Amino acid sequence: MESKSDSFNFPFEPYDIQRQFMTALYEAIEDSKVAIFESPTGTGKSLSLICGALTWLRDHKRRKFDDSMHVDAVCILTDEPDWVLENARQERRRDALQAREARERRLARAREREARAFEKYSEDEPSNKRRKKIISDSNDKDQNLDSYLLDDYDSDEQRNGRSTNPLATLGLSKDTLSLLDRLGVMSQKEDDLEEKEGPIIYYCSRTHSQLTQFVSELRKVNLPPVIQPDLHGDAIGISPDNVAESLRHLTLGSRKNLCINAKVSNLGGNTAINEKCLDLQKVGTPEDKKCPYLPKKEDEPIINKFRDHALAKIRDIEDLGKLGKRMCICPYYASRPAIQLSEIVTLPYPLLLQKSARDALSICLKDNIVIIDEAHNLMDAVCGIYSSSISLSQLQLGRQQLMIYLQKFKNRLKGQNRVYVAQTIRVMDSLIAFSKSKDGSKIGTEEICRVDELLAGKNVDQIDLFKLNAYISESRLARKIDGYANHLAKEQSSTSTAASNERNTSMPVLMHLQSFMAALMNPSAEGRFFFIKEDQDLIIRYMLLDPTNHFKEIVQEARAVILAGGTMSPMEDYKQHLFPYVSPERLSTLSCSHIVPATSLSVYPITHAASGLEFDFTFSARKDNKMISAAGEALVSFISTVPDGVVAFFPSYAFLETCIKAWKMTPSTVSGRSIWAAISTIKPIFHEAKSTSLSTSTKDASSTEALLPSYTAAIRSGKGAVLLAVISGSLSEGINFSDDLGRAVVVFGLPYPNPHGAEWTAKMQYIASKVDAAPGSSSNGTAQVAAGKAAAREFYENATMRAVNQAVGRAIRHRGDYAAVLLVDRRYATDRVQKKLPGWMKESIKPAVNVQEAARGLTGFFAEIKRNPRANT
Missing domain, CATH: 1.10.275 (Fumarase C; Chain B, domain 1)
Structure with missing residues (x-):
């Protein structure tokens, strides 16, 4: 493995852990591995993924080009003198550079048009005017009952219950299939793969907002070109200075994200939009009532211009939709021809994980690279898609x-x-x-x-x-x-x-x-x-x-599959329940440390209340009034010591509601007022509600977006604030509580799901049965049963700890951040639980303490930060 840049074209001087991450990523792709990477939030994970993968891609293309030049020259002209061989190499290089220059000129022209706010193309004005007409509401009014009649269904393919077209099961009309075929974007055949310039990186994350953040990071990166002219560029007619090669990126989305027909997009739901889109394409629909933005055969020049504009700049999904509106062509369909010219394609989880969605988008993963970010919920996501x-x-x-x-x-x-x-x-x-x-x-x-x-x-x-x-x-x-x-x-x-x-x-x-x-x-x-x-x-x-079989096709087709996340621990589940068929030699893992020094984080397992009561928030103990009161008193003690914002996580909505109700009625042992009043006197209280809306102690907020600014404002006003949230709720993932928004994260109990519920009973029985049926399992029936139960328990605990790790990951968000993590439950002091916490936390874990000892430790921790702030930046 040889990279042209030790820094992997990172836009800044990389930290050691970033260099370690990019090196491991480069090697995993080069060696065609399935890799699991854990890099805490704030460590530049997105940039590391971008730079490691794209540096490999450009290096790979460069090596492939150099190898092909050598093979062509040697194999075809073996009996020719050296100067003829060299001339053949230069000719090949010149052709490649000229082709790249032609492409870059097209992309540059597209960028120039946008810089001049070019709103329409004069040569396509008649076509644009045609597209700009609004579909009349008379579409529905003029429909007669024949439009609801089922078409004849008599073909041999249909009678056999199988279609030779892989997209037929998506419900696409014949017109749509014909359109995709004309655009050259049907599922790629084997012989089409040779036309690609090289592998494509498919990067996916959970939401479009996360993809938008990724795209903003992508814009920071500058990469060297694949083909460098010789130092004596005049010999091949190409200037050595003219070697720029822009990064070609494309973002893909659903019709819901990309539809520019207001009559269709205003329907709101995914299915309604998909169905209406297909309605406007069906055979027999009058031309004046079809979607005016749908690409037609005669629109190839516009489609090509859309392709060039889509690749000319690094765009997010909203940018692509605006481009479609400006050019008056459907970006959902017109973006397809750009896929094969892209170097990196971004898309949300469902569009990659679901086979029918991949087919609809004409995504071929063969020999390409798949990177799945925020992959801690990957197994649940696959199961959810197919449930x-x-x-x-x-x-x-x-x-x-x-x-x-x-x-x-x-x-x-x-x-x-x-x-x-x-x-x-x-x-x-x-x-x-x-x-x-x-x-x-x-x-x-x-x-x-x-x-x-x-x-x-x-x-x-x-x-x-x-x-x-x-x-x-x-x-x-x-x-x-x-x-x-x-x-x-x-x-x-x-x-x-x-x-x-x-x-x-x-x-x-x-x-x-x-x-x-x-x-x-x-x-x-x-x-x-x-x-x-x-x-x-x-x-x-x-x-x-x-989820194994549904994800297996992705692994088998792709050159390399990378799962990345801030909290992937414990990783054993991925090996055993997602990749059991992958050989140990092909599977690799990496867990990075944090970029913050260990002194910036203080983790306390808290086993006892000030009264000596042992904290044990098991499901059966969650109705214990003494335990609930002790939790409230502990929170009063913590927020009295921690500056600014404190986020407290509870194992379920039901338990949070129980605590709030009890705290409002139970007097504090210190002040005599209710525990709720004691908390709100110190810091304003905000809390998450089961409906996913969030409330404050003074007025309701209708959504997460409405609450978080209020929570932030309370902290910035100098009052501080405490936010009561639920593990695996809307605030435990993807929310940034950096700096003073989260100087401490408190976790009450562990969010173990009910093991006696039908769902978890089935899951655990299934895990146990897989162990029983595994090749080489023990012939001893008793030992086999015990091994199955142990595997099921491990899976159950790992699912719980991944949820906890996501919640505590809200604490440290960048190099200069600092925070305390308070784990309130006797079980957090056990080795079994602590070994499943993220690796970056383990150096900062203190011995088990009670509430009073934790409060004293917090006082010393924040005092030391205040005395020596430079040590933590």
């Missing part, structure tokens, strides 16, 4: 809509439509019958059920669910039924417009059935079905238990 649910009320409404539809159109349905619609009704009847049989269940109690119970209806076992699911998707049955129901609602109600708008923002009922049917076809070993009574409705859920 599904449907309620009794949805099933009943869907059946009612379907029967009304049939009553109107049954004489006009032909061929396979009749068969498949009848099968859809039978499946729904079976699920409704099961749901009604369980409708008397106790509210809130979740129970496991089997697939054969769900599909016990008459002759349902004779239905090919693969064919039926393909039919529902390809015929777009859900949208037809929903559209006709919407049409009837308009006719029957004087408030039809409002009602229609409301309906169109939600997913058509039969789409829930389609999603749930996909789960019914999953291997039973991978997941479990549950039912639960919530309020007056019964819900059937499918939960994927094993």
